[in-house]
Amino acid sequence: MTPEQEKEKEEKGEQEEQVLVLDAMKRYRNGEIWDFEDDMAVSDGHGGGENGVLLGLDGGTTSTVCICLPMVPSFSHSQLQSLPILARAVAGCSNHNSVGEIAARETLEQVMADALSKCGSKRSSVRAVCLAVSGVNHPTDQQRILNWLRDIFPSHVKLYVRNDAVAALASGTMGRLHGCVLIAGTGTIAYGFTEDGKEARAAGAGPVLGDWGSGYGIAAQALTAVVKAHDGRGPSTRLTNSILQALGLSSAEELIGWTYADPSWARIAALVPLVVSCAEAGDEVANKILLESVQELASSVKAVVERLGLSGQDGKDAFPLVMVGGVLEANRRWDIGKEVVNCISKYFPRVLPIRPKVEPAVGAAWLAWNFFMKECYS
Amino acid sequence: MTPEQEKEKEEKGEQEEQVLVLDAMKRYRNGEIWDFEDDMAVSDGHGGGENGVLLGLDGGTTSTVCICLPMVPSFSHSQLQSLPILARAVAGCSNHNSVGEIAARETLEQVMADALSKCGSKRSSVRAVCLAVSGVNHPTDQQRILNWLRDIFPSHVKLYVRNDAVAALASGTMGRLHGCVLIAGTGTIAYGFTEDGKEARAAGAGPVLGDWGSGYGIAAQALTAVVKAHDGRGPSTRLTNSILQALGLSSAEELIGWTYADPSWARIAALVPLVVSCAEAGDEVANKILLESVQELASSVKAVVERLGLSGQDGKDAFPLVMVGGVLEANRRWDIGKEVVNCISKYFPRVLPIRPKVEPAVGAAWLAWNFFMKECYS
Numbered sequence: 001m002t003p004e005q006e007k008e009k010e011e012k013g014e015q016e017e018q019v020l021v022l023d024a025m026k027r028y029r030n031g032e033i034w035d036f037e038d039d040m041a042v043s044d045g046h047g048g049g050e051n052g053v054l055l056g057l058d059g060g061t062t063s064t065v066c067i068c069l070p071m072v073p074s075f076s077h078s079q080l081q082s083l084p085i086l087a088r089a090v091a092g093c094s095n096h097n098s099v100g101e102i103a104a105r106e107t108l109e110q111v112m113a114d115a116l117s118k119c120g121s122k123r124s125s126v127r128a129v130c131l132a133v134s135g136v137n138h139p140t141d142q143q144r145i146l147n148w149l150r151d152i153f154p155s156h157v158k159l160y161v162r163n164d165a166v167a168a169l170a171s172g173t174m175g176r177l178h179g180c181v182l183i184a185g186t187g188t189i190a191y192g193f194t195e196d197g198k199e200a201r202a203a204g205a206g207p208v209l210g211d212w213g214s215g216y217g218i219a220a221q222a223l224t225a226v227v228k229a230h231d232g233r234g235p236s237t238r239l240t241n242s243i244l245q246a247l248g249l250s251s252a253e254e255l256i257g258w259t260y261a262d263p264s265w266a267r268i269a270a271l272v273p274l275v276v277s278c279a280e281a282g283d284e285v286a287n288k289i290l291l292e293s294v295q296e297l298a299s300s301v302k303a304v305v306e307r308l309g310l311s312g313q314d315g316k317d318a319f320p321l322v323m324v325g326g327v328l329e330a331n332r333r334w335d336i337g338k339e340v341v342n343c344i345s346k347y348f349p350r351v352l353p354i355r356p357k358v359e360p361a362v363g364a365a366w367l368a369w370n371f372f373m374k375e376c377y378s
Numbered sequence: 379m380t381p382e383q384e385k386e387k388e389e390k391g392e393q394e395e396q397v398l399v400l401d402a403m404k405r406y407r408n409g410e411i412w413d414f415e416d417d418m419a420v421s422d423g424h425g426g427g428e429n430g431v432l433l434g435l436d437g438g439t440t441s442t443v444c445i446c447l448p449m450v451p452s453f454s455h456s457q458l459q460s461l462p463i464l465a466r467a468v469a470g471c472s473n474h475n476s477v478g479e480i481a482a483r484e485t486l487e488q489v490m491a492d493a494l495s496k497c498g499s500k501r502s503s504v505r506a507v508c509l510a511v512s513g514v515n516h517p518t519d520q521q522r523i524l525n526w527l528r529d530i531f532p533s534h535v536k537l538y539v540r541n542d543a544v545a546a547l548a549s550g551t552m553g554r555l556h557g558c559v560l561i562a563g564t565g566t567i568a569y570g571f572t573e574d575g576k577e578a579r580a581a582g583a584g585p586v587l588g589d590w591g592s593g594y595g596i597a598a599q600a601l602t603a604v605v606k607a608h609d610g611r612g613p614s615t616r617l618t619n620s621i622l623q624a625l626g627l628s629s630a631e632e633l634i635g636w637t638y639a640d641p642s643w644a645r646i647a648a649l650v651p652l653v654v655s656c657a658e659a660g661d662e663v664a665n666k667i668l669l670e671s672v673q674e675l676a677s678s679v680k681a682v683v684e685r686l687g688l689s690g691q692d693g694k695d696a697f698p699l700v701m702v703g704g705v706l707e708a709n710r711r712w713d714i715g716k717e718v719v720n721c722i723s724k725y726f727p728r729v730l731p732i733r734p735k736v737e738p739a740v741g742a743a744w745l746a747w748n749f750f751m752k753e754c755y756s
Binding site: 203210221223231304 | 515578579580581583584585586587588598599601602605606609610611631633634637638641646677678680681682684685
């Protein structure tokens with residue numbers, strides 16, 4: 001390439017870049033995301049009927065789901081389950097800690113637009129939005145997100161911003177913020193609410209800070225058991241063959257390189273089914289790891305229930321315990337979730353374990369219904 | 379800037395870059411590192427006297443130390459301690475896994491040149507080099523380093539490449555490869571050797587794979603205890619105030635952000651003295667953490683000693699246990715190293731604990747003496 005060609009290419013590149021930036025600004029500022037609304041006939045603008053619609057969002061670190069439900073104020077709380085899902089849209093990560101605020105905001109805005117567009121609704125027909133996103137831990141996070149949600153929706157739309165654990169709870173309680181939710185996937189957290197608005201959490205501090213009941217925690221202990229058996233510091237275990245074979249490694253020493261080659265917690269947590277299989281095959285080391293994880297998970301729930309007094313003064317009140325996440329859902333003979341419930345029942349005999357039949361985003365939409373009804377009809 | 383100026387600047391930049399690359403190549407290929415040798419009078423070329431000198435290197439992830447000793451073949455093994463240190467040079471990281479092979483090689487070459495230059499010796503007066511570097515775990519690592527050491531030194535120079543744990547052992551055994559070394563700083567490893575050349579190791583697999591006796595392990599458990607106390611999952615502990623105050627944090631919740639803001643293991647391990655202080659002040663949680671770390675460290679030593687049969691068939695042979703690293707050196711009332719020895723003595727009553735008075739690089743130089751004597755005079 002001659003210097004002239006190079007210069008030309010450079011200038012063209014700059015122009016293209018400017019166009020992209022302008023596109024993004026236009027799309028963002030002038031709402032290309034919402035252009036579909038202009039193409040809708042006025043009569044089509046109420047996909048949810050005259051009462052409008054509700055949006056529920058579950059925003060996590062891997063994906064974001066938006067659910068659109070019709071608003072039916074005449075429904076009682078127990079009828080919520082029969083509300084039809086008008087639309088469902090999916091997008092990527094919307095945790096502002098992971099991708100930054102601008103990207104998180106655009107993902108959330110896009111997924112809401114997609115859901116509304118799918119069911120032929122406009123923003124003006126939205127009655128309430130419940131946005132449950134991971135990374136919302138402080139009132140300041142909440143307020144920041146509320147501020148830009150306010151820019152998107154007309155002023156009559158009710159807006160609620162919460163942590164994503166809240167959506168998981170609501171998916172099991174039909175949108176009621178009461179009880180405890182235990183999430184155990186790659187990570188783990190227990191989150192609880194009283195009917196008068198108090199809340200408490202336990203765990204959720206990541207692997208360095210002792211989330212040993214999580215999928216990562218279980219798998220890391222299994223890897224440790226393999227290294228200890230190899231060193232002569234621990235008993236031999238089926239986990240060695242099982243894990244080395246699954247990872248295509250020929251010796252326990254190679255586990256060190258495998259472990260530190262990639263910092264992803266999910267990659268390590270993916271070994272949990274192997275640990276369960278070894279435990280089912282009678283391996284004592286694997287069994288001990290699972291039993292300890294059960295104790296850890298139960299202790300998180302116990303801490304939340306006790307702090308909030310969810311089981312009443314005599315410890316005998318009923319309260320829902322919603323259980324969510326791969327570690328608890330595993331439909332296996334060695335059932336971690338079942339063991340956690342057994343363990344918790346000893347302390348709180350009237351615990352009501354619930355495994356939600358709907359996804360957390362539906363829980364968020366139910367929450368929006370509940371919040372809206374409380375605010376507007378009570 | 380006009381496009382012409384821009385082009386000129388770009389071309390100038392390219393030229394400068396080429397000069398830098400050529401400089402680096404020249405320095406490396408043509409040995410600018412070793413230019414000092416040309417300025418030395420012939421008679422000055424034997425800083426160690428007519429018998430020449432020895433080089434011992436301890437290459438770690440934070441720094442690299444090179445020690446130059448005189449070669450005195452008439453010395454007996456027990457006289458090694460009286461060999462004077464002719465020169466000491468220090469450089470940065472030389473772990474090829476951390477900084478790459480080219481940078482590691484240049485660091486090692488430079489630190490050897492610095493040490494020789496300081497005592498007025500040339501490469502031709504070197505009799506033996508013992509390079510003990512972290513990251514050398516397989517014979518292939520060893521061979522690769524040997525190959526380029528061979529390019530630097532004349533063919534009569536004896537070269538030995540080992541893992542850095544070996545230098546730590548040798549610093550306590552006067553260069554004899556016999557016994558066990560326990561290192562516990564940020565990380566931990568136990569390494570052992572028999573007189574007939576067998577070796578074994580335990581731990582050293584990093585925090586994910588269960589090095590719970592390490593400084594990182596102790597501190598991570600202390601942080602976990604603070605989070606658990608805050609959640610209501612564990613007993614309250616002095617560690618909370620002690621750690622939050624030291625880190626300038628106002629609540630246990632802020633620990634999560636602090637922990638994941640920086641992935642450095644050393645930053646977390648630096649909290650160990652606070653744990654020891656809390657244990658000394660009678661805190662039960664801190665005490666339990668330290669007692670468990672003692673058990674972990676002792677179990678690493680026990681595994682190595684048993685695999686190598688260091689304590690003989692009846693378990694009553696004497697063997698040296700060299701103890702190195704901040705966790706074991708802490709000269710405190712709660713003495714982790716002393717407790718480890720107490721624990722090991724129950725299994726192996728004739729264990730001979732040694733806390734080296736010299737640094738590992740001196741151990742590496744003593745190893746060079748031993749290897750050389752064995753190869754050339756036996």
